[in-house]
Amino acid sequence: MINMKTIIVIPAYNEELTIGSVVTLAKKYGDVLVVDDGSSDRTSEIAESSGAIVVKHEVNKGKGKALKTGFNYALANDYDVVVCIDADGQHNPDEIPLLLEPILEDKADLVIGSRYLNGAHKNIPLYRRLGLWVLNTTTVLASGIRITDSQSGFRALNKKALESLDLSSTGYNVESEMIAQLSEKGLRITEVPINVRYDVPNKHKKNPFSHGMGVLAKVVGLIGYRRPLLLFSVLSLLSFITSGILAYWALEPYYTYGGKVYLTQAIGAGIFAIIGIQLFIAGLTLNALAQMVRRGKDEL
């Protein structure tokens, strides 16, 4: 299948400075669709005059919804492959063939461009790398597969992957959700090394901390749904550790000089111990429930 009908989907929110060059470079590799997500600048106008098809959201709905709009367009117009690329110029459209290769060879259903596979990540600031590590690890826990760059927006999907997705994310969590849904359905996910530029005018639109926490909350929710025992055991363990620390604190005067036990700390230790037990029981219950639901699904 060498002649696959390819569409490059670019979610864009106020990217007039970069959208023109991204579209111009991308159109060598297929049709280009820009989903203008309620921009207040000239993103649509520039995208259109650079040769892209433009679909507009009247108001800003978030990257997740924009990708969904793009995927629906691709399905409705019978494309075989979708490539997603950011509009801010951080990704290099000339690397699109690298992402397409595993799909054309039918070795993968989703290909993720990773900036961690070629050592190019050295210029990512440490706090971002730390945040990414947390998001990668939780995505791995939620999906069960190893990914080095779970938040990368540079991806390629075949039709099977497109048809298997039922995205509910509105914002940036869409990247993790896509991985979790496709791995659950047994589709093949691969990463290929890509380069990311950091000298673009508008590289991050969200505050990294609140953005990271938002994605984390969603991914942890996903783990809670898919692996409740794991999530609740960790929370329960944290409660027991807190309880242990408080108990030690409460008993310290008694052991060191035979003084009175600190009452507040002792009560605190008791409360955290009870919370720990409750969380563990909740985990066991939800786990049993999840297994029943899963078994029920298999029998259908």
Ligand SMILES: Nc1nc2c(ncn2[C@@H]2O[C@H](COP(=O)(O)OP(=O)(O)O)[C@@H](O)[C@H]2O)c(=O)[nH]1
């Ligand atoms: N459709 C849509 N795209 C968005 C929105 N926010 C960001 N984007 C696009 O998503 C891509 C990545 O966003 P960016 O802020 O650069 O994320 P980062 O590089 O991962 O920190 C860019 O192409 C943005 O234009 C949004 O609210 N809606």
Ligand SMILES: [Mg+2]
């Ligand atoms: Mg960016």
